[in-house]
Amino acid sequence: YEAKRSALGVVRYHPTDERGSRRRLTLAAELRRAIDTEQLIVHYQPKMSLANDFIIGYEALARWEHPTRGLLTPDEFIPIAEQTGLITSLTQSILRQALYRCRDWQPQHPGVAIAVNLSTRDLRDRSMHATVAQLLTETGVDPTLLTLEITESSVMGDFTTALAVLEALHDLGVNLSLDDFGTGYSPLTYLQRLPVNEVKIDKSFVTAMNTSTSATAIIRAVIDLAHTLDMTVVAEGVEDEVSRRTLTLLGCDTMQGYLLSHPLTPGELSNWLDHEARRGHPHARADHRPR
Ligand code: C2E
Ligand code: MG
Ligand code: MG
Ligand code: MG
Numbered sequence: 001y002e003a004k005r006s007a008l009g010v011v012r013y014h015p016t017d018e019r020g021s022r023r024r025l026t027l028a029a030e031l032r033r034a035i036d037t038e039q040l041i042v043h044y045q046p047k048m049s050l051a052n053d054f055i056i057g058y059e060a061l062a063r064w065e066h067p068t069r070g071l072l073t074p075d076e077f078i079p080i081a082e083q084t085g086l087i088t089s090l091t092q093s094i095l096r097q098a099l100y101r102c103r104d105w106q107p108q109h110p111g112v113a114i115a116v117n118l119s120t121r122d123l124r125d126r127s128m129h130a131t132v133a134q135l136l137t138e139t140g141v142d143p144t145l146l147t148l149e150i151t152e153s154s155v156m157g158d159f160t161t162a163l164a165v166l167e168a169l170h171d172l173g174v175n176l177s178l179d180d181f182g183t184g185y186s187p188l189t190y191l192q193r194l195p196v197n198e199v200k201i202d203k204s205f206v207t208a209m210n211t212s213t214s215a216t217a218i219i220r221a222v223i224d225l226a227h228t229l230d231m232t233v234v235a236e237g238v239e240d241e242v243s244r245r246t247l248t249l250l251g252c253d254t255m256q257g258y259l260l261s262h263p264l265t266p267g268e269l270s271n272w273l274d275h276e277a278r279r280g281h282p283h284a285r286a287d288h289r290p291r
């Protein structure tokens with residue numbers, strides 16, 4: 001339990017901290033079983049090309065269907081998984097589910113891609129590329145259809161190891177994406193050394209765009225920089241039509257956000273796939289992927 005020392009040096013127990021840390025301890029104890037018993041599931045959020053309105057792929061977002069607490073979002077269990085070392089099996093489970101799903105899409109929607117988030121510990125794991133290679137072989141998914149999303153902060157702690165892990169992944173032919181771009185403090189000189197081919201502009205900039213001309217200027221600069229470095233740009237958290245139009249004018253390649261769709265359960269996803277096909281928003285063919 002967390003204790004806080006007051007100004008007088010008296011140790012006081014804070015009931016709210018205590019509840020929070022007890023909850024975390026319980027969740028930590030339950031997480032292993034959750035991964036083994038398939039309570040850990042994946043929701044899928046579509047990504048759309050701004051050039052032609054094609055759905056080019058989906059991002060896998062982890063969810064925990066907890067038997068008594070309901071549906072838990074990643075902010076509640078990813079940090080616990082990181083602290084307990086369970087992140088390795090968690091990542092593997094999400095990757096496996098996402099790749100099997102991607103394989104199932106291919107006959108009807110050839111070329112539709114999948115993105116999976118990695119965390120800090122995954123970038124310290126020198127067998128990460130072997131895990132990914134094994135799962136690609138197992139599912140038969142083309143490596144170019146897989147994108148792994150990483151954040152600046154997960155790279156910066158131990159840059160040398162992270163760089164080696166990322167280069168081994170890059171050598172498999174998978175895509176690497178820099179998620180939440182703009183929220184970290186990494187020097188560009190470091191970022192430029194990473195073998196990434198996509199940046200995702202953080203939703204805080206996208207949200208600020210409607211009210212702040214400087215946010216728009218930053219987004220414009222990021223898009224131009226990324227294109228100069230031959231990278232694709234995704235805007236995350238797009239919630240309104242005005243933002244979408246501005247991003248299109250600025251040359252942003254891809255959008256993701258509630259305007260298009262919330263993350264979908266596997267059940268909702270199959271309805272969405274049918275619906276989108278009827279609405280005339282075709283899925284990507286291999287030759288229609290941006291850049
Ligand atoms: P992220 O990768 O940046 O994912 C985007 C988050 O923003 C998702 O939250 C998504 O549901 C939410 N989002 C999408 N569109 C909008 C929008 O228009 N407006 C707003 N306000 N939010 C939007 P979620 O699913 O709760 O995930 C949060 C973070 O947890 C993710 O951020 C990612 O860093 C992490 N995460 C999710 N799944 C995994 C996983 O399988 N492994 C690891 N290591 N991390 C994961
Ligand atoms: Mg992401
Ligand atoms: Mg993001
Ligand atoms: Mg984010």
